[in-house]
Amino acid sequence: MEISKFTNWFKEYGWRHLVGLMFVTFAIYPILFVLTNSFADFANLTNSKLIPNSLTLKHYKLLSGDPLVPYFQWLYNTYKVAFLAALFNVFLGTLAAFAFSRLQFRGRRAGLLTLVIVQMFPSFLAFVAIYLLFFQISDVAPFMGLGTHFGLILVYLGGSIGFNSWLIKGFMDTISPSLDEAAKVDGASEYQIFSKIIAPLSRPILVVIFVITFIGIYSDFILAAIFLKDKNLWTVAVGINTVFVDDFNADWGVIAASSVIAATPIAVLFIFFQKQITGGLTAGSVKG
């Protein structure tokens, strides 16, 4: 009797817990591994384990104390670049999306199509071109040329605005056009319709786009590595990789510690915006 009750429970619900548990383990393991290894006193990856024998803070000390490793400067740079790029991304993407969603103008369809087609080429293809482009810009306008944060932000913007505009436009298309008309009759200008009605209503998708773009740029290595030369302007990914990784050796303890420090604010950000992010991802599927 007892056994069949358990079997029934397992058939009905229990297996879901089991599957869920598997996924959680799968997701947590690397995080846990990085976390414990950032405190571990191992020489390299091969003799590391999940639970280390002895704990140490030396990796953290190295990151915070060594004058040759301006880790917190890198961290600040990363935040600055990611934040500004994500912010402009959302701002410009929203403006573009509003135009494509609401305004009638010549070349609207062609513009939309171009955005999609251009997005289809992976940005790696453009590395050489981007490098040369900014190499020449450096001569004319050094403040936004190669090796500057401004230039890097521009590159990031160029890479993602198109796609994001599409996403935002898709969301805006689900907002009833009668709201625009009501606002128009109420006395709103085209810009007021955008700023007071459409943009606030698009907030769920804007938050999602901001967070996704922010994280994408935050964890980017290749573009930043190509672009940034000055040690004090490096982002975390570039700095750690350049200083602690060489051809034959990598200091995994420091890499793990730096990952922990860099990832914590992002995790907090996620928890903070959790509701809006999931809301934004599912919004538009059901008209409210």
Next chain:
Amino acid sequence: MGAININNVGKIYPNGTRALEDVNIEINDGEFVVLVGPSGCGKTTLLRMVAGLEDITEGEISIADKVVNEIAPKDRDIAMVFQNYALYPHMSVYDNMAFSLKLRKLPKDEIDQKVKDAAKTLEIDELLERKPKALSGGQRQRVAMGRAIVRNPQAFLMDEPLSNLDAKLRVQMRAELGQLHSQLETTTLYVTHDQVEAMTMGDRVAVIRKGVLQQIDTPREIYLYPKNIFVAGFIGSPAMNFVYADIKTSAKGTTLIFGNDKISAKDAPEALKEYEGKEIVLGIRPEAFEDSVYANKKEFTEEINIDVSLLEQLGSDTYIHFFKDIKPVQTEAIEEILADEGEDISVLGTQTKFIARINPNATIEEGQNINLAIDPTKLHYFDPETGMAIT
């Protein structure tokens, strides 16, 4: 408050479709005019042209004696109520109502006063802090109205504002809107698809078909003297019965012959004589019939014999359906009215169907053969070719 003049207005969309043709309507200051017609007849387009949401391709529209063809909606001093209310979902009821006033940069305390006054008029002062999502359909409708009246505009434009409400609430809101109008006396142009709404609310009703104004008059005039088959068939529920009838004139008067029945026309228009020996379309409203047992013989002087095929007892009224072995009237207008109800001409079958409204006390059963009295002064005559009333 102001009058609205619609002069020779036409609308052609960029793709060449014609939505409206040569429409002339003069709406007096403080008047409540209802635009009614089947879906796609152009009534909403006309309203949107008055609002400034559609370009005016032909003719001229003026509001309060000012031509508005080239004036932006926000400068026309009109307020519009939309079918889906179009409340701003991210703003509270208060902010929804205050939005237009804020855009006009009115002082804060004045805005506050106006919003609160409007909210009181509509009995929504309890809801000011709520978001539209937390409101019922009827409350949203009120807020939409509030957003319009708070501005005290020259005119209200309403686009099927009650169509999203359930039947019971619609009747209630209909009455409230009527009351509100007599209180505010603001010129109102109201679009509806529902002819009952049109009849009960409008000072005047404008019937539109395929972009052409058919008739504009008081509800009573439209009901009693429809200008053509379309207006006659569209206004009135149940709809007017139509049947082909032959005309025979003699010294005694005019006789109408349809199928095996003959009735003599009383007060028939002179012009009917010109149709001698020809076929016309005879229109009979359901209430022009009466069970001969209950009929007042002074009015209901004619009689026909019928077999009751269906009996509908509503309590206050009884409707009987019956058929006559006559080819049903099939004109373009009737086809269009049927299409609007989601039917096509094939439902007419091969027999002419009639619906009669009779005294609810009548003891009649389905399948029974009875005599049905007719009031011949309430007959309508139409030219089968043009569909126009013969007067």
